[in-house]
Structures are given as C-alpha cells and as structure tokens.
Amino acid sequence: MKHIRFTDGKTYEPSKIIGIGRNYVAHINEMNSERTEEPVIFLKPNSALHDIYKPIPIPQNMGSVHHEIELAVCIGRDGKHIPRADAMDYVEGYGLALDLTLRDVQSAAKQKGLPWALAKGFDRSCPVSEFVYKEQAEQVNNLNLRLMVNGAVRQEGNTKQMLFGIDEIIAYVSRFISLLPRDIILTGTPAGVGPLQNGDTIEASIDNIAQVKTSVIRDK
Ligand code: MG
Numbered sequence: 001m002k003h004i005r006f007t008d009g010k011t012y013e014p015s016k017i018i019g020i021g022r023n024y025v026a027h028i029n030e031m032n033s034e035r036t037e038e039p040v041i042f043l044k045p046n047s048a049l050h051d052i053y054k055p056i057p058i059p060q061n062m063g064s065v066h067h068e069i070e071l072a073v074c075i076g077r078d079g080k081h082i083p084r085a086d087a088m089d090y091v092e093g094y095g096l097a098l099d100l101t102l103r104d105v106q107s108a109a110k111q112k113g114l115p116w117a118l119a120k121g122f123d124r125s126c127p128v129s130e131f132v133y134k135e136q137a138e139q140v141n142n143l144n145l146r147l148m149v150n151g152a153v154r155q156e157g158n159t160k161q162m163l164f165g166i167d168e169i170i171a172y173v174s175r176f177i178s179l180l181p182r183d184i185i186l187t188g189t190p191a192g193v194g195p196l197q198n199g200d201t202i203e204a205s206i207d208n209i210a211q212v213k214t215s216v217i218r219d220k
Contacts, residue, residue, distance in 0.1 A: 002046045004074065004184065006093060006131045012182040014074075017044040017126055019099055020169055023162050023188025030191050039164045039172050044099075044121045044186075052098065052127035052204075052212050057219035058196055059122060063104025065196050068189035069147040069155050069204050071140070072097035073166055074131050075183040082174040087167035090179065094140060095131040096210035098202075099186050100124075103195070124219075128184070129210035138208055141165060145190055148203040157190020164188075 003011045021040035022028050028035055050056060058065040076092030099120070106119035134140075140159060147155040164172070169185060196202075200216040 001049050001051050004049065004095070004128055004131055004182065006133065007136070014046060014182045014184050015180045016177075017046070017048060017184045017186065018042075018173055018177070019044060019120060019186045020164065020188045023164055024157055024190045025161065025163065026157070026191035027189055027193065030193070035163070039169055041173060041176075042116050042120050044126050047123055048121055048126035050124035050127040052096070052129050052214050055215045055217040056098070056100075056127050056202075057124055057217050058100070058198070059102065059219050062102050062122075064102070066101045066103045066193045067147060067149070067154065067196055067202065068099040068101060068193050069145050069206075070097045070099050070186045070189050071143060071145065071159055071206055071209070072128055072131070073170075073185040073187060075170075075179045075185065076181055078181065079170075079174050079179045082171050082179070084167050084171040087170035090170055091134050091166070092182070093131040093133045094137045094209050096129040096204055096206045096212060097184070097186050098127045098204070099189060100126070100196075101193075126186070127214070129212050132209055136208070143207045143209065145206050146204065147192070149194070149196070149200050151201070151203075153192075154194055155190055155192035159187070161190060162188060
C-alpha cells in the first residue's frame, strides 16, 4: 500500500510522510529525552504506509518494535513558507496513525548521533486509518488519543498536550520542505509507548477521527 484512503473511498498517494518527535512532555520524560526549542523532524518513505485494519507485520530480529499512536494530518494544498495564521487552511483531513519505531535501532543511532531513518522508516512502519475530511473533525486541539494492547491501556493523551500545535508544525516544516497535497504529518505521541509482539491485539482510537482494532503478526 502506498496510498491513503478517505471516508468517501477516494485514495491518494502522498509525496511524503513527515514525523514530529518529542511533542508531548510525558513522552519526552519517559524516553529521558530533552525538550527542544524547535520541533524534531524525521521522514518516513511511502513504503511505510500500511492499512491499519489489516494485521500489522513487524520485523523480526531487529530488536523491539514500539507502538506510538499519533494524530495524522493530511495536507490539502501546495505550500511553502506557510504563515502560522493561515496554516489550518492547508489541512485536508485527519487520521489515526501508528509511528512504529525500532526502538533498539533508534537508541543505538541516538547514542552515535546518527539519523533515525531505518528505525522510523522501515517497511509498514506507518499503519494508518481512513482519513476524515476536516469538516467532519471537531476541536482537533482537544482530541483524546488512546491505545490498548490485549485489552490493557498503554497510551492515553490529548492533543491539547502537544508542545507544538498543528499550525506551528505546518508553518515550521514548510520553511524547509514544500508541502504537497496529500502529504501526511504525524504530530507526535503521548506517553506509554512500548513493545509489540506477534499475536498482540491493538485497539486504538482518536475521538471523532477513528476507532480501529487490529493485530500484530510476524513479518517474513
Ligand atoms: Mg512518534
């Protein structure tokens, strides 16, 4: 899968997936990371996209694979140097994403000061739900995110806890990278990240955006 799907059945292929790191204080603390003055940005290739309603294959023998539930923003218009005040006009819609992370690979990279490309960009590291158009989404700055594994709550948070709001992220990223229609921005994860295992059941929800139930299988 290299496309995303909206609730009306329309499918689109984004030119890129942009991830934001360290956007919730409680997650920064659990990772023993430092808060940064500017958003931490990384990229996932389109080959990371996966239909979240299908079992999620996770890599074997690459260390732990962590779940990170995130509000995904789909961009609707071309933009460069987008002013923060106009940024929300560039949004097409919203979805639920998992920013799956090879945590051991990432930790090794961090220690050496090396990029996170493989830890964040491996195949199917970005399962996404259907997207809703922004007209159907309400109060995106006050949405509850919740992820359960095998019936136990792992992650809970609210988008109002984001250090950098959606408008700030769009303005910041577009200073460096042109945004194109259907690009996806992952807005960071709340606390409670943890490892996934073959056979796990995941239930994830973001208020009026998406409620999904899926499972984890071994990748070949
Ligand atoms: Mg993340």
